Amino acid sequence: MAILVYAEHDNGELSPATLNAVTAANLMGGDADVLVAGSGCGAVAEAAARVRGVAKVLVADDPALGAQLAENVAPLIAGMASGYSHIVAAATTTGKNVMPRAAALLDIQQVSDIVEVVSPDTFVRPIYAGNAMATVQSTDAVKIVTVRTTAFEAAETEGGSATVEAAPGAADAGLSTFEGAALSGNERPELITARVVISGGRGMQSGENFAMLEEVADILGAAVGASRAAVDSGYVPNDYQVGQTGKVVAPELYIAVGISGAIQHLAGMKDSKVIACINKDEEAPIFHIADFGLVADLFQAVPELKAELRNQGVQAR
Amino acid sequence: MKVLVPVKRVIDYNVKVRVKADRTGVDLANVKMSMNPFDEIAVEEAVRMKEAGAADEAVAVSLGPQQSQETLRTALAMGADRAIHVVHDGELEPLAVAKMLAGVVGEEAPDLVILGKQAIDDDANQTGQMLSGLLGWSQGTFVSKVDASDGAVRVVREVDGGLETVALRMPAVLTVDLRLNEPRYASLPNIMKARKKEIARKTPADLGVDTTPRLNTLRVEEPPKRQGGLKVGSVAELVDKLHNDAGVI
Numbered sequence: 145m146a147i148l149v150y151a152e153h154d155n156g157e158l159s160p161a162t163l164n165a166v167t168a169a170n171l172m173g174g175d176a177d178v179l180v181a182g183s184g185c186g187a188v189a190e191a192a193a194r195v196r197g198v199a200k201v202l203v204a205d206d207p208a209l210g211a212q213l214a215e216n217v218a219p220l221i222a223g224m225a226s227g228y229s230h231i232v233a234a235a236t237t238t239g240k241n242v243m244p245r246a247a248a249l250l251d252i253q254q255v256s257d258i259v260e261v262v263s264p265d266t267f268v269r270p271i272y273a274g275n276a277m278a279t280v281q282s283t284d285a286v287k288i289v290t291v292r293t294t295a296f297e298a299a300e301t302e303g304g305s306a307t308v309e310a311a312p313g314a315a316d317a318g319l320s321t322f323e324g325a326a327l328s329g330n331e332r333p334e335l336i337t338a339r340v341v342i343s344g345g346r347g348m349q350s351g352e353n354f355a356m357l358e359e360v361a362d363i364l365g366a367a368v369g370a371s372r373a374a375v376d377s378g379y380v381p382n383d384y385q386v387g388q389t390g391k392v393v394a395p396e397l398y399i400a401v402g403i404s405g406a407i408q409h410l411a412g413m414k415d416s417k418v419i420a421c422i423n424k425d426e427e428a429p430i431f432h433i434a435d436f437g438l439v440a441d442l443f444q445a446v447p448e449l450k451a452e453l454r455n456q457g458v459q460a461r
Numbered sequence: 462m463k464v465l466v467p468v469k470r471v472i473d474y475n476v477k478v479r480v481k482a483d484r485t486g487v488d489l490a491n492v493k494m495s496m497n498p499f500d501e502i503a504v505e506e507a508v509r510m511k512e513a514g515a516a517d518e519a520v521a522v523s524l525g526p527q528q529s530q531e532t533l534r535t536a537l538a539m540g541a542d543r544a545i546h547v548v549h550d551g552e553l554e555p556l557a558v559a560k561m562l563a564g565v566v567g568e569e570a571p572d573l574v575i576l577g578k579q580a581i582d583d584d585a586n587q588t589g590q591m592l593s594g595l596l597g598w599s600q601g602t603f604v605s606k607v608d609a610s611d612g613a614v615r616v617v618r619e620v621d622g623g624l625e626t627v628a629l630r631m632p633a634v635l636t637v638d639l640r641l642n643e644p645r646y647a648s649l650p651n652i653m654k655a656r657k658k659e660i661a662r663k664t665p666a667d668l669g670v671d672t673t674p675r676l677n678t679l680r681v682e683e684p685p686k687r688q689g690g691l692k693v694g695s696v697a698e699l700v701d702k703l704h705n706d707a708g709v710i
């Protein structure tokens with residue numbers, strides 16, 4: 145049977161997280177249909193139709209779906225479920241908000257944040273901040289699954305030629321109203337998809353000091369992240385947080401600066417290909433998982449790092 | 462206004478979790494258990510609403526084994542007025558929890574239900590959204606700011622791109638994020654007082670909920686171990702290793 149992927153987007157662009165969800169869906173059983181729910185989201189539907197591995201794009205274009213409020217989107221998804229064996233979304237704040245509500249409407253137990261598709265009904269997911277991996281088999285008629293984006297390759301954005309059709313109509317449940325967003329969007333790559341991430345912790349001591357990391361990030365083409373302590377202290381916005389309860393990243397290189405390496409932080413970055421750290425306390429747990437650890441005062445080492453990268457002619461890739 | 466706060470008993474966040482040798486789960490024997498940290502934030506918010514005069518009653522509810530009473534006592538010591546314990550041994554999935562909470566909501570008729578965004582054992586991040594769906598209520602997830610007044614609640618939500626503001630019609634379900642508040646420690650006098658507060662007992666059957674799991678856990682294993690631990694002597698060496706050995710910059 146067919147698989148439905150719930151697309152993530154801002155009505156203008158398809159979010160890269162959707163591409164990872166499509167790949168996971170393909171592993172569950174072939175081509176996927178993609179639901180684009182939004183308002184004035186035609187360009188998103190067209191982009192989704194070009195993604196390899198997509199059979200059909202269903203567009204629900206309605207003012208009530210503009211902000212993708214869970215109260216309005218979940219009934220739409222639930223109403224479409226009968227034709228599908230699986231309903232899949234990325235385990236981003238969007239997917240986490242909408243999918244469990246749809247699952248409850250369908251009396252289905254969702255499987256959250258999977259990192260592996262073992263078979264169409266069996267999945268691997270981390271529990272306890274990734275300190276254990278559970279293999280679970282769903283007995284529900286329709287599998288509702290959210291996908292850890294870093295665990296699945298992105299589907300190719302070109303090469304598909306899906307048909308685009310209208311999805312069933314939507315309605316405003318009248319329960320909630322979107323009032324606005326304060327997005328901290330900047331020029332740097334997205335944390336979750338960046339090839340290199342440099343993160344700062346409590347050791348950074350202030351938001352101003354993050355400028356040092358940004359300078360290094362500019363040279364490397366890196367995204368900037370943070371520990372919970374740095375976010376809680378107000379050094380950087382909430383969306384910088386990497387960890388069990390923040391974002392999960394798995395870049396080719398993760399550089400942790402002034403971060404001790406609490407399990408909750410490791411949960412968000414330990415699948416990075418290479419991990420480097422700078423910390424003045426040689427006993428800090430981050431050293432146990434770092435491929436290259438430097439025991440040093442960051443206020444000396446980070447400016448030195450910047451100079452050394454310049455010296456050796458390292459450039460963003 | 463009446464606030465219901467579901468609190469879960471979980472392995473303390475400081476404990477290093479160990480997978481059992483028979484791969485059926487993690488070792489819970491003689492392990493320190495505590496209230497799920499997000500639920501402490503939820504209780505704190507409910508108590509602050511009471512202190513600000515916005516709420517007149519805060520009721521804590523926990524589903525789980527006998528020892529969940531300790532978690533409820535903590536909530537009472539923090540300032541909840543009374544508690545409900547739905548006694549259940551063994552695993553509970555978010556859907557079953559949400560159904561039982563919907564039953565409790567039916568009996569208690571709160572204006573707000575405030576949950577944690579995520580239990581740090583199952584890391585499911587589902588229960589609040591499911592409860593809201595079952596009730597047909599509005600939902601404000603991952604909130605870092607709550608402003609509740611007559612018939613409506615405005616929340617700021619922590620999302621991947623930054624922050625969002627949403628106005629919700631009451632009754633509403635909220636799930637809290639880390640930045641909402643800093644939970645208080647219960648004082649000794651309040652811990653003593655909490656001993657006298659009422660904990661009502663119920664069973665899943667009282668609430669008419671079938672708790673049979675929908676997911677079969679086939680095995681639980683250790684994650685792959687990283688081979689880390691190499692130290693470099695200087696920044697120059699670090700750059701050299703990343704550039705020439707690892708080839709990642």
Ligand SMILES: Cc1cc2nc3c(=O)[nH]c(=O)nc-3n(C[C@H](O)[C@H](O)[C@H](O)COP(=O)(O)OP(=O)(O)OC[C@H]3O[C@@H](n4cnc5c(N)ncnc54)[C@H](O)[C@@H]3O)c2cc1C
Pocket residue numbers: 344345346347348370371372373374385386387388389390391401402403404405406407408409412422423424425428440441442443474498499581
């Ligand atoms: C429910 C819950 C969820 C959580 N979720 C997350 C999460 O998602 N992400 C997360 O990161 N944390 C999370 N945490 C918090 C986590 O437990 C740690 O408290 C946090 O990660 C610590 O951040 P830190 O390493 O920056 O600070 P600290 O542990 O204080 O470490 C600071 C480090 O900086 C070093 N340092 C200080 N000064 C310098 C200097 N001049 N030069 C070099 N090094 C220096 C110190 O040696 C130390 O190792 C969570 C906690 C709970 C309870």
Ligand SMILES: Nc1ncnc2c1ncn2[C@@H]1O[C@H](COP(=O)(O)O)[C@@H](O)[C@H]1O
Pocket residue numbers: 467468469470497499500522523524525553555558575576577578579580581583584585586587588589
């Ligand atoms: N057994 C339980 N008893 C009370 N509340 C629970 C229970 N399980 C989950 N919750 C609530 O639901 C939230 C989210 O849990 P979860 O969906 O499992 O990540 C928790 O923070 C609690 O507020």
